[in-house]
Amino acid sequence: MIRYPAFLSTSISFLFTALLAGCHHGPVPVTTLNETVVYRLVEPLFNAGQDSRIMVIQAGKSQAELLFEKKGYCIGCHAYSSTGLVALNVKKGKDRRFVVIKFEEKGISLFDAKKIGEFSFMAWSPDSRYLAMAVNTFGVIDIKNDVREPFNLRYQSGDVAIYDTTTKEIKLLPGASEMDFVEDMPAWSPDGKELLFVKYKSGKDAPIDSMSIYRIPFNNGAGGTPEPVVSASGSGDCNYFPNYSPDGKWISFVKGDGSQGVFARPSSDIYLISRSGGTPRKLSLNTDGAMDSWHRWARDGRRLMFSSKRGGGMTALYISSIDDPGNAAPPVRISEHAGMKVNLPEFVSRLPLGGTNRFSEIINGIFSEGK
Numbered sequence: 209m210i211r212y213p214a215f216l217s218t219s220i221s222f223l224f225t226a227l228l229a230g231c232h233h234g235p236v237p238v239t240t241l242n243e244t245v246v247y248r249l250v251e252p253l254f255n256a257g258q259d260s261r262i263m264v265i266q267a268g269k270s271q272a273e274l275l276f277e278k279k280g281y282c283i284g285c286h287a288y289s290s291t292g293l294v295a296l297n298v299k300k301g302k303d304r305r306f307v308v309i310k311f312e313e314k315g316i317s318l319f320d321a322k323k324i325g326e327f328s329f330m331a332w333s334p335d336s337r338y339l340a341m342a343v344n345t346f347g348v349i350d351i352k353n354d355v356r357e358p359f360n361l362r363y364q365s366g367d368v369a370i371y372d373t374t375t376k377e378i379k380l381l382p383g384a385s386e387m388d389f390v391e392d393m394p395a396w397s398p399d400g401k402e403l404l405f406v407k408y409k410s411g412k413d414a415p416i417d418s419m420s421i422y423r424i425p426f427n428n429g430a431g432g433t434p435e436p437v438v439s440a441s442g443s444g445d446c447n448y449f450p451n452y453s454p455d456g457k458w459i460s461f462v463k464g465d466g467s468q469g470v471f472a473r474p475s476s477d478i479y480l481i482s483r484s485g486g487t488p489r490k491l492s493l494n495t496d497g498a499m500d501s502w503h504r505w506a507r508d509g510r511r512l513m514f515s516s517k518r519g520g521g522m523t524a525l526y527i528s529s530i531d532d533p534g535n536a537a538p539p540v541r542i543s544e545h546a547g548m549k550v551n552l553p554e555f556v557s558r559l560p561l562g563g564t565n566r567f568s569e570i571i572n573g574i575f576s577e578g579k
Contacts, residue, residue, distance in 0.1 A: 242267050243506055245513065246275060246288060247525060247553040249545055254351055254358040258282055264559055265543060272543060274564055278571045285328055288556040289336035293319060293373065297327065298571060305574055308339075308373075309567070311559060316566050320376050321574045328366075329393045334400045338429075339371040342392035343378065348412070350468070355521030356499075360468035364410050366392040368403070370429050382431035383424050395450050402426055404437065404450040404459065415467035419446040421459075438481060438488060446470070449501060452483070455509040458534060459483055462501050463490075472523075476501045478514060480534050493528040493536040502551050512536070515551045523549040 249261040260283050262276035276283055276296070284297035292311035297304065306327060308319040329342040347363040367385035371378045384391045384405050393406040403426060408419040418440030425432035438447045438461060446466030452459055464476030477494040478501070481487070494500045495518040503514035506527075513527045516539075524544035529537045543550060 243555045244558050245525070245542070245553060246286070246556050246559070247543070248283070248286065248551050250549050250551065252355045252358070252522060252547065252549055253353060260284070262286055264556075266558065272545075275559065276567050277564055278568050281571060285330050286552060286554075287330040287332055287339065288554055288559075289332040289339075290334070290557060291336040292557075293332070293336060295330050295332070295339050295341075295371075297330070298574075300575055303575065306371075306378075307571070307574060309570065316570070318570050318574070319373075324378060331395050333396050333426075334398060337373055338400075338426075339373070340381070340394035340396065340403055341369055341371060341378075342366045342394065343369045343380075345392060347410075347469075356474060356517065357472050359471065361471055362410055362416060362469045363390050363392065364412060366390040368392065368394045368405050372429070379429060381424070381426075381429065383434050384422075384431060393449055395452060396426075397452050398454055398456045400426065404452065405434075406448045406450065407434070408440075408446075415444075416446065416469075417467070418442045418444065419448050419466050419470075421447050421450045421461055447479075449503065451503065451505060453505050453509045453530075454507050456483055457509070458530075460503060460505070460512065461488075462503070463488075464501070470501075472499055472517070473501070474499055474517070478503050478512070480530075482534075489534065491528075491536040493526070493539045499523070502553060504554050506555050513542070513553050513555065514539075515553060519544070522547065523551055525550050525553050 244267045245265045247263055249263050251258050263272045264275040265272050282299045287295045294309045296307045298307050305321055306324045307321045310317050310319040326345045327341055327343045328345045331340045345363050345366045347361050350360040352359055368381045368391050369378050370381050389407050390410050391405050391407050395404045403424055405422055406419050407422050410416050420436055420440040421438040422434040423437050424434040444465055444467050447461050447463050448470045449462040459481050461479055462476050463479050464473040476499050478491050479488045498518040500516045503512055511529050515523045516526050517523050525542050526539040527542050528539040
């Protein structure tokens with residue numbers, strides 16, 4: 209039986225003290241978090257049958273609340289559209305499903321569910337019609353029993369695909385689904401006209417040599433010719449988890465030793481590069497020797513939220529403000545849970561609570577009916 213400890217609040221109504229008292233230059237200090245944050249809560253050590261929870265901190269509140277939970281199931285990647293659709297990767301044993309839940313004022317309902325094999329890394333388009341995801345993600349996992357690096361997971365295959373909410377079909381994106389490469393971690397541009405994705409080679413036994421970030425036009429699902437944004441130089445140079453800033457000015461990404469996969473790497477740090485090109489810069493919000501990863505931009509494009517293990521083996525959420533030249537303020541911790549890991553954070557619109565029982569009913573129906 210998994211025990212979930214009481215929630216620890218690290219702020220009072222998200223009112224933070226000034227970070228740069230007395231400074232007249234540089235990033236504006238974070239003083240308040242006025243958006244709703246969703247994140248995943250998991251055990252410190254990996255096991256194939258672990259439960260997980262999706263937590264939400266409503267804007268203006270100081271306590272995390274339960275959004276999704278289903279005992280005996282692992283809820284992995286989760287993505288939230290601006291129109292109330294939530295895409296989830298739900299697994300029970302070896303049975304994995306793609307599930308889309310719809311939020312309405314009257315509650316939650318099932319929008320779609322299907323078996324699509326192994327998949328990961330999902331992102332909604334700005335207009336919420338399309339969901340980009342990595343499919344065919346088969347890999348090799350090595351469980352390490354170490355809270356700092358619980359496992360190694362190297363994908364040996366992966367393709368970027370697009371789910372269309374109007375047809376409920378999933379199709380590969382031409383130009384980001386080449387057979388000889390792993391292509392994953394898609395991220396939309398703010399105008400929905402292009403995507404970022406990560407491209408690399410991964411052998412069965414050899415470590416990953418490098419990972420590069422590419423840009424590709426969407427063209428209503430027709431794709432196109434990808435071009436490199438952050439090129440890798442080999443020898444363990446791995447660039448991954450790309451994100452556009454909401455104003456389209458910046459591309460943020462993580463750099464670390466991804467030779468054995470990208471999850472929970474102590475070497476990982478968050479970098480910034482102009483969308484128009486240039487030299488990537490390591491942000492000052494990072495802590496050397498501790499994981500800084502899983503980052504997301506606030507909708508105002510002025511703040512960056514990320515997961516970090518700077519306090520030890522457990523992961524907590526931090527937030528930093530980013531000024532116009534791309535400099536980061538000292539980060540502030542916004543949420544942590546004793547003895548548990550926090551990851552996959554996302555800024556979202558306000559979500560209704562109290563749907564946990566209904567969510568359980570929906571998942572029961574999906575798996576019992578073999579959808």
